[in-house]
Amino acid sequence: MEATFRRWKRTIDASLDAALPFCDKNPRLLHEAMRYAVFPGGKRIRPLLVLAAAFTVDRVKNKRGKPAHAKTQTGDCVVGSKLVKMSMPPAIAIELIHSYSLVHDDLPSMDNDDLRRGLPTVHKAFGEAEAILVGDALLSLAFEAVSNEEACQLLGYENSAKIVRELAQASGSLGMVGGQVMDISPVDSGIGLRHVEELSDLKTGALIRAAIRCGALVAGAGDHELKRLTRFGELFGRGFQVRDDLKDMEKEETLTFPGVLGPEEAKSYISGLLSFAIDILKPYEEEARELLWLATATLDVS
Ligand code: GRG
Numbered sequence: 001m002e003a004t005f006r007r008w009k010r011t012i013d014a015s016l017d018a019a020l021p022f023c024d025k026n027p028r029l030l031h032e033a034m035r036y037a038v039f040p041g042g043k044r045i046r047p048l049l050v051l052a053a054a055f056t057v058d059r060v061k062n063k064r065g066k067p068a069h070a071k072t073q074t075g076d077c078v079v080g081s082k083l084v085k086m087s088m089p090p091a092i093a094i095e096l097i098h099s100y101s102l103v104h105d106d107l108p109s110m111d112n113d114d115l116r117r118g119l120p121t122v123h124k125a126f127g128e129a130e131a132i133l134v135g136d137a138l139l140s141l142a143f144e145a146v147s148n149e150e151a152c153q154l155l156g157y158e159n160s161a162k163i164v165r166e167l168a169q170a171s172g173s174l175g176m177v178g179g180q181v182m183d184i185s186p187v188d189s190g191i192g193l194r195h196v197e198e199l200s201d202l203k204t205g206a207l208i209r210a211a212i213r214c215g216a217l218v219a220g221a222g223d224h225e226l227k228r229l230t231r232f233g234e235l236f237g238r239g240f241q242v243r244d245d246l247k248d249m250e251k252e253e254t255l256t257f258p259g260v261l262g263p264e265e266a267k268s269y270i271s272g273l274l275s276f277a278i279d280i281l282k283p284y285e286e287e288a289r290e291l292l293w294l295a296t297a298t299l300d301v302s
Pocket of ligand 1: 240
């Protein structure tokens with residue numbers, strides 16, 4: 001399974017490289033800074049989820065005798081297959097949006113961080129104004145990636161429009177930006193679990209949910225599959241934030257799951273989310289193997 005993810009990650013990185021303007025193109029500094037924000041990058045979990053969801057839906061459809069995109073003898077995930085190619089526009093768009101959000105989150109007016117993934121943050125390396133513009137340009141590039149002629153030919157115009165809408169909703173005021181505003185807003189001392197769930201579902205969950213929905217749309221999911229995978233995406237997205245909070249406990253923030261539940265209770269909470277997520281995929285069994293693997297690898301804290 002790790003080999004599949006390594007192959008997918010290489011394809012994702014190559015597609016990001018192809019989508020980003022070269023550094024010798026004016027304005028050079030902006031393009032250099034955009035690349036700095038995206039490479040070497042992190043886990044690429046969101047684009048991997050796009051691919052994992054697309055392959056799940058494709059296999060489920062294949063099993064039911066409907067035409068599948070991944071035409072391999074074994075049903076394995078082969079880089080270069082039609083489905084991998086079709087998944088790339090939403091996969092890289094989501095990673096570009098994620099990268100923009102990190103650049104802006106690190107700014108002095110937000111988290112004011114000097115380091116990201118062990119390297120100086122974009123505003124430290126290139127200046128604050130440049131970092132704001134890097135984020136803006138990455139967000140715009142994301143929407144171009146899913147709506148340019150090549151993407152529309154690959155995905156079909158209708159699916160491309162659906163994916164644009166998914167990304168717009170997930171990244172906007174009713175999604176990631178809304179969650180970020182909740183995160184930086186003053187709160188009462190008696191903050192409860194419901195508030196933290198809502199914040200996390202918007203700030204972190206919305207983009208993860210969108211990644212899974214976009215993968216499902218790429219593979220032509222019907223209402224039933226889309227609903228099931230959406231629920232899985234919501235559980236994964238919330239669990240992802242709990243996991244991140246548990247890793248980052250020295251901050252002792254109130255607006256976190258361990259902050260409202262305590263560390264031990266937060267661990268039971270994430271275990272509950274993982275077992276719900278696994279249950280949801282039960283009817284698919286092996287068809288959902290990459291999604292199950294990613295959920296377990298990310299959310300298992302036992
Ligand atoms: C500035 C509009 C705007 C939004 C910021 C992403 C975000 C919203 C804030 C980042 C703060 C944070 C630590 C959120 C917790 C979950 C999260 C998104 C972690 C980072 O994502 P990973 O673990 O990062 O996928 P890598 O480095 O692997 O890409």
